[in-house]
Amino acid sequence: MLRRTLLSWAALGPALVLLPACSREGSAAPPATAAEPAPAAPAPVATAAPPSAAGPSFVAAGPECGLAERNVSGPIAAQGKRYLLDCVGPGLAVLDYDSDGRLDLFVAQGRDDARTLEDGGPQAGGDCADKLYRNLGGRRFAECAAEAGLDDRGYGFGALAFDEDDDGDSDVFLANYGRNRLYRNDAGRFSDETDDHAGLAGGAGDWSTGAAAGDVDEDGDLDLYVCNYVRHDSAELDEKGLCRFMSECHVPCGPLGLDPQPDRFYVNEGAPGFRLREATEEHGLLQAASYGFQPVFLDVEPDGDLDLYVTNDSKPNWLFVNDGTGHFQERGLLAGVACSNAGQAEAGMGAAAGDLDGDGKPEIYVTNFSMQVNSLYVNQTGADGVPWFEEQAQRAGVGSPTWLELSWGCALADFDDDGWTDIFSSNSHIYPQVDDCPPPEISYREACNLFRRLPGERLAFEDLGARAGDVAAAARPHRASVVADLDDDGALDLLVARLDEPPLLLWNDLRGRGHWLSLRIERAGAPSRLAVGARVRATAGGRQFSGEVRAGSSFLSTEDPRVHLGLGTATRVDSLAVEWPGGAWREWTDLAADRHLVLRPDLDEPLLASPSEVAR
Amino acid sequence: MRRLLVALLALVFASAAPRAQDAAEQARALRKSGQLEEALAVLEAARAASPRDELLAGLQGLCLLDAGRAEQAAQLAATFPGYAGKEPKLHTFLGRASALDGRWDEALQHFEAALAVDGRQLEPAVESVRTLMAAGRFAAAVTAAARVEALSPELGRRLAADALVAQADRLQAAGREALGPAIEKLTAALELRPDDVALGERLLDMQVPLLRVDDARKLAARLFPGEEGRGARLYWEGRCRDALTDRTGAREAYEQALAAQPSHAEARIELARLDIDDGAFEKALERLASLPGSGKHAARALLLTGLAELGLHRDGPAEEHLRAALLLEPENPKAQYQLGRLLLRTGRTEEGRSLLEGVEQLEPN
Numbered sequence: 001m002l003r004r005t006l007l008s009w010a011a012l013g014p015a016l017v018l019l020p021a022c023s024r025e026g027s028a029a030p031p032a033t034a035a036e037p038a039p040a041a042p043a044p045v046a047t048a049a050p051p052s053a054a055g056p057s058f059v060a061a062g063p064e065c066g067l068a069e070r071n072v073s074g075p076i077a078a079q080g081k082r083y084l085l086d087c088v089g090p091g092l093a094v095l096d097y098d099s100d101g102r103l104d105l106f107v108a109q110g111r112d113d114a115r116t117l118e119d120g121g122p123q124a125g126g127d128c129a130d131k132l133y134r135n136l137g138g139r140r141f142a143e144c145a146a147e148a149g150l151d152d153r154g155y156g157f158g159a160l161a162f163d164e165d166d167d168g169d170s171d172v173f174l175a176n177y178g179r180n181r182l183y184r185n186d187a188g189r190f191s192d193e194t195d196d197h198a199g200l201a202g203g204a205g206d207w208s209t210g211a212a213a214g215d216v217d218e219d220g221d222l223d224l225y226v227c228n229y230v231r232h233d234s235a236e237l238d239e240k241g242l243c244r245f246m247s248e249c250h251v252p253c254g255p256l257g258l259d260p261q262p263d264r265f266y267v268n269e270g271a272p273g274f275r276l277r278e279a280t281e282e283h284g285l286l287q288a289a290s291y292g293f294q295p296v297f298l299d300v301e302p303d304g305d306l307d308l309y310v311t312n313d314s315k316p317n318w319l320f321v322n323d324g325t326g327h328f329q330e331r332g333l334l335a336g337v338a339c340s341n342a343g344q345a346e347a348g349m350g351a352a353a354g355d356l357d358g359d360g361k362p363e364i365y366v367t368n369f370s371m372q373v374n375s376l377y378v379n380q381t382g383a384d385g386v387p388w389f390e391e392q393a394q395r396a397g398v399g400s401p402t403w404l405e406l407s408w409g410c411a412l413a414d415f416d417d418d419g420w421t422d423i424f425s426s427n428s429h430i431y432p433q434v435d436d437c438p439p440p441e442i443s444y445r446e447a448c449n450l451f452r453r454l455p456g457e458r459l460a461f462e463d464l465g466a467r468a469g470d471v472a473a474a475a476r477p478h479r480a481s482v483v484a485d486l487d488d489d490g491a492l493d494l495l496v497a498r499l500d501e502p503p504l505l506l507w508n509d510l511r512g513r514g515h516w517l518s519l520r521i522e523r524a525g526a527p528s529r530l531a532v533g534a535r536v537r538a539t540a541g542g543r544q545f546s547g548e549v550r551a552g553s554s555f556l557s558t559e560d561p562r563v564h565l566g567l568g569t570a571t572r573v574d575s576l577a578v579e580w581p582g583g584a585w586r587e588w589t590d591l592a593a594d595r596h597l598v599l600r601p602d603l604d605e606p607l608l609a610s611p612s613e614v615a616r
Numbered sequence: 617m618r619r620l621l622v623a624l625l626a627l628v629f630a631s632a633a634p635r636a637q638d639a640a641e642q643a644r645a646l647r648k649s650g651q652l653e654e655a656l657a658v659l660e661a662a663r664a665a666s667p668r669d670e671l672l673a674g675l676q677g678l679c680l681l682d683a684g685r686a687e688q689a690a691q692l693a694a695t696f697p698g699y700a701g702k703e704p705k706l707h708t709f710l711g712r713a714s715a716l717d718g719r720w721d722e723a724l725q726h727f728e729a730a731l732a733v734d735g736r737q738l739e740p741a742v743e744s745v746r747t748l749m750a751a752g753r754f755a756a757a758v759t760a761a762a763r764v765e766a767l768s769p770e771l772g773r774r775l776a777a778d779a780l781v782a783q784a785d786r787l788q789a790a791g792r793e794a795l796g797p798a799i800e801k802l803t804a805a806l807e808l809r810p811d812d813v814a815l816g817e818r819l820l821d822m823q824v825p826l827l828r829v830d831d832a833r834k835l836a837a838r839l840f841p842g843e844e845g846r847g848a849r850l851y852w853e854g855r856c857r858d859a860l861t862d863r864t865g866a867r868e869a870y871e872q873a874l875a876a877q878p879s880h881a882e883a884r885i886e887l888a889r890l891d892i893d894d895g896a897f898e899k900a901l902e903r904l905a906s907l908p909g910s911g912k913h914a915a916r917a918l919l920l921t922g923l924a925e926l927g928l929h930r931d932g933p934a935e936e937h938l939r940a941a942l943l944l945e946p947e948n949p950k951a952q953y954q955l956g957r958l959l960l961r962t963g964r965t966e967e968g969r970s971l972l973e974g975v976e977q978l979e980p981n
Contacts, residue, residue, distance in 0.1 A: 244793045244796070246793075246826060316976060333972045333976055336957060338976075339975070341954075342949060342950040342953065343949035343952055343953025343975040344950075371825075388961070394893040394894075395895050401861065404861060439829075441860060442827065
């Protein structure tokens with residue numbers, strides 16, 4: 001087993017903190033003492049007051065923001081939804097498709113009649129094209145999917161933005177019901193390159209869901225994992241009719257009782273063609289077919305290589321542990337992240353990873369079905385590197401409040417920049433029919449949850465409820481969600497998909513937030529390329545922070561590719577270390593807070609990345 | 617002495633060669649009073665004189681079945697192949713003999729034939745219900761029980777309730793989505809047996825997880841009236857609040873239940889569970905220590921004790937209690953899962969893995 005020496009809090013000890021304004025770099029492990037002259041840190045762009053005890057507050061964007069297109073997922077709820085296919089909703093992706101420095105938004109689109117799929121090519125299907133919203137600045141967006149060539153008309157679910165061909169711009173993989181699509185981006189113009197990758201499209205009747213990318217074999221390019229859900233056959237389901245839920249509701253059938261579909265892993269063969277080749281079994285990722293929803297790459301031990309967590313609906317979730325060579329072993333049950341504390345599989349929907357307790361190891365948060373609490377798996381992996389988690393949702397105060405809700409998207413992020421990571425989940429029942437059946441406590445439209453982390457060593461959260469502003473103001477049919485600082489003001493905003501409705505954009509307008517640092521981690525050299533899988537460690541104000549660059553998380557979605565660190569009252573970061581996939585690392589000290597920075601292993605100084613000030 | 621008496625009776629009847637009708641009446645009376653051997657002696661003697669008498673044969677067969685002499689009963693039944701006569705007792709006997717072999721349809725045909733001759737016959741009506749239940753035809757059993765109720769109201773209601781409960785069992789085993797119909801069956805059964813508290817509590821146990829808290833509260837109030845029922849009522853109030861995620865309210869209700877009825881084990885157990893969820897492990901242990909180590913709540917108490925010990929990082933006592941819980945409930949997934957993880961963590965990889973893999977085989981929630 002290949003294991004590298006890790007960056008750890010111990011490695012960022014007091015001696016380094018005593019060396020202000022210096023940077024260090026390396027290729028395998030951080031040296032004990034070597035130091036370089038400090039980069040001249042750019043001036044802060046904002047000054048933040050101490051964090052408010054009230055927690056985040058969000059304001060829903062109005063129609064002027066331009067996200068006007070409603071989701072199409074079969075007949076609208078009021079007309080009755082007969083298939084699960086029409087109940088899951090679209091994935092979202094945050095990407096800078098035109099490389100203008102502003103984050104744009106992609107929203108997958110469903111179809112109005114799944115049965116037409118077999119006949120329709122990518123351009124068929126009426127008005128059901130996926131949506132791409134260009135960020136115009138000033139909190140406004142303009143739909144431009146057709147103009148950019150990303151108006152795919154498949155029945156869209158997962159939306160993964162990642163640089164598949166390593167040319168510096170965000171390509172988009174669409175996990176559809178029917179043929180999946182890979183759209184390569186060339187200077188802001190997308191072209192469908194799916195057929196260049198044998199097997200990537202999947203079968204005509206496959207229903208793919210979440211997707212995630214990571215360089216599992218550390219060969220410098222991004223590999224792809226795609227979840228598949230059930231075999232959907234409208235005619236068969238029509239014959240079967242509706243199924244019972246909570247005994248009295250007649251609702252779409254599944255997933256139990258329907259045929260699960262196996263997930264697929266594609267290894268990227270790199271330059272020159274960057275072909276994605278199906279290699280599920282070859283990499284130890286072949287499992288009995290399950291009802292897969294969302295994969296998330298993360299480094300659980302952490303030992304420097306990317307592991308993979310996968311949520312499964314109504315079946316145990318998986319944790320694939322990387323042996324350091326890109327080969328995996330499934331250890332979900334042994335690690336304690338497969339099921340509930342009661343040893344029962346739950347209906348895993350979305351997943352988010354993040355370091356909640358500042359020990360440098362990512363926790364995993366999983367959204368589950370109604371009448372199952374969302375799971376909070378706390379990472380307690382020890383020095384032996386054997387992954388070990390304890391489920392602590394109830395103890396941390398995020399169990400009971402999620403019991404009745406059915407949650408989809410989720411995020412572990414510091415929304416008030418107080419230095420403590422909060423939890424968001426988007427909620428709504430899957431079946432519109434529940435409104436017509438008892439019990440009254442379960443309803444189709446639900447408000448979202450925002451749990452504020454209570455400062456202190458004990459892992460504890462409070463449900464902000466109405467104090468979260470418009471996050472919890474309206475009960476709507478929420479689905480996937482993404483977190484991103486869309487207006488680059490240093491506050492993490494939220495975009496939430498809604499079934500049959502336009503997406504909900506929630507601006508984070510909390511006053512009195514803490515200080516922050518936003519980091520775009522890039523690989524060395526030109527063009528500018530995101531370093532998916534890079535890990536960040538920072539110390540500020542006597543506390544430790546960490547983050548990873550991910551492509552694919554929450555539910556069917558891709559979030560802000562930047563690492564956002566809430567710093568609380570600290571106005572400077574004492575030390576900041578980045579470990580890139582492949583082992584390169586670099587460390588900076590004494591960085592001013594409240595700015596967007598670009599970090600690269602070949603740059604002595606961080607670049608200021610705020611689009612309003614720097615044209616990259 | 618008893619054997620001697622039976623032999624004498626047989627001798628007397630054989631020599632007296634009583635009329636078949638008299639012998640039948642006498643045997644009926646003896647059977648009714650549980651004197652099966654005496655009844656069989658009378659019938660054996662009478663049948664020696666009237667070997668083709670169908671009433672005597674039927675009674676003899678029924679007595680043999682009542683006495684557990686299945687083999688002799690089968691031999692007797694074999695002497696009436698394809699019987700299509702008009703004697704209800706013989707049909708009843710042949711039906712019961714068929715049912716004993718699992719030949720449900722044949723049995724039911726015989727019972728129906730008996731009832732067709734004499735609709736006031738209680739035994740074939742009852743046996744018909746029992747056979748339908750044994751065959752898993754619960755809905756038909758409920759219908760058939762109505763026929764018994766017309767003859768014997770109390771017995772009919774009891775049988776109908778049994779059939780409804782069996783139906784509920786089957787629905788409950790089919791999974792969560794069938795709990796609603798199961799609740800309907802139990803509700804109907806409870807209407808037939810309104811004073812059956814155990815049945816009522818089973819119904820409550822189904823209603824609460826499905827959030828039918830209004831129904832549950834009403835039922836608890838009816839099942840546990842007055843001051844005497846206050847503890848149980850408050851316990852179910854706690855369960856309802858728990859289901860609605862009002863943990864503070866649930867805790868309060870459980871505490872009040874214990875104040876009203878200090879021996880209320882379930883309330884104590886639920887409080888211990890809440891303590892464990894909140895990380896108050898010592899408090900949970902304190903509560904659980906006062907529960908008896910045996911009885912219907914023992915497995916849950918042992919499991920929770922194990923979990924509390926785990927929370928306190930006391931692996932030895934945790935393992936001991938989880939193992940004890942598993943002895944009582946070998947398929948408890950929570951005990952299996954937690955013990956499996958404990959063993960894995962403490963280096964007993966093989967046994968730990970085996971337990972965890974066993975959990976994976978269990979049906980999902």
